[in-house]
Amino acid sequence: MSKIDDSLAEDFVPEFEDVSVILNTDLAKERDRLQAALIAAKSVTDLRLGQADPVAEAQAELDSLADKVAEHQHIIRVRALEGFEWTLITDRHPARKGVALDQHYGYNLTSATAAALIQAGSIIEDDAEVEITPERWARITPRLSGWDAQKLVDVVFRLHVYDAQQREDALEKHFGATASS
Numbered sequence: 020m021s022k023i024d025d026s027l028a029e030d031f032v033p034e035f036e037d038v039s040v041i042l043n044t045d046l047a048k049e050r051d052r053l054q055a056a057l058i059a060a061k062s063v064t065d066l067r068l069g070q071a072d073p074v075a076e077a078q079a080e081l082d083s084l085a086d087k088v089a090e091h092q093h094i095i096r097v098r099a100l101e102g103f104e105w106t107l108i109t110d111r112h113p114a115r116k117g118v119a120l121d122q123h124y125g126y127n128l129t130s131a132t133a134a135a136l137i138q139a140g141s142i143i144e145d146d147a148e149v150e151i152t153p154e155r156w157a158r159i160t161p162r163l164s165g166w167d168a169q170k171l172v173d174v175v176f177r178l179h180v181y182d183a184q185q186r187e188d189a190l191e192k193h194f195g196a197t198a199s200s
Contacts, residue, residue, distance in 0.1 A: 034182070035098040036174045037143065040167040043091035047164055050088065053081045094143040095151075095171065099178040100135060108135050124180070132175035139175060 060073035112131040114121035
């Protein structure tokens with residue numbers, strides 16, 4: 020058996036990472052309001068005898084919101100695509116002028132990773148992986164906060180580019196420049 024056959028004989032399971040997202044913008048706004056109220060309550064220095072603790076009240080409200088948030092929290096599983104699938108996606112997303120990361124990698128990092136999510140993402144429901152159709156993605160994306168969208172972009176980039184770069188750099192350091200030849 021040849022070396023390549025030995026490598027191909029190993030089981031192949033694509034890497035993945037689960038990302039928690041919240042798909043309710045009203046809850047996000049309410050959470051922000053309550054967090055601001057908690058900060059304001061912490062700045063109150065003149066408490067009267069018998070007066071309720073404003074920090075405890077604000078924290079209790081914030082804690083009660085956590086149960087509501089949990090109802091709208093979902094897990095998106097992002098799987099690494101095959102190398103050529105990823106390359107075909109990046110080919111369709113040219114680098115933006117003046118964006119250093121795009122210029123470095125040769126494609127629009129944000130739009131390429133967003134496009135990859137349509138193929139690489141699934142929802143975890145009742146411990147099962149459920150495909151996200153393009154129609155469902157169209158309903159999910161407007162509800163993603165910037166924070167959640169960035170988490171997804173970062174995971175796609177890490178799975179398809181960053182981790183492989185790190186592995187190659189480590190091999191080159193260990194074995195010398197011939198490791199990537």
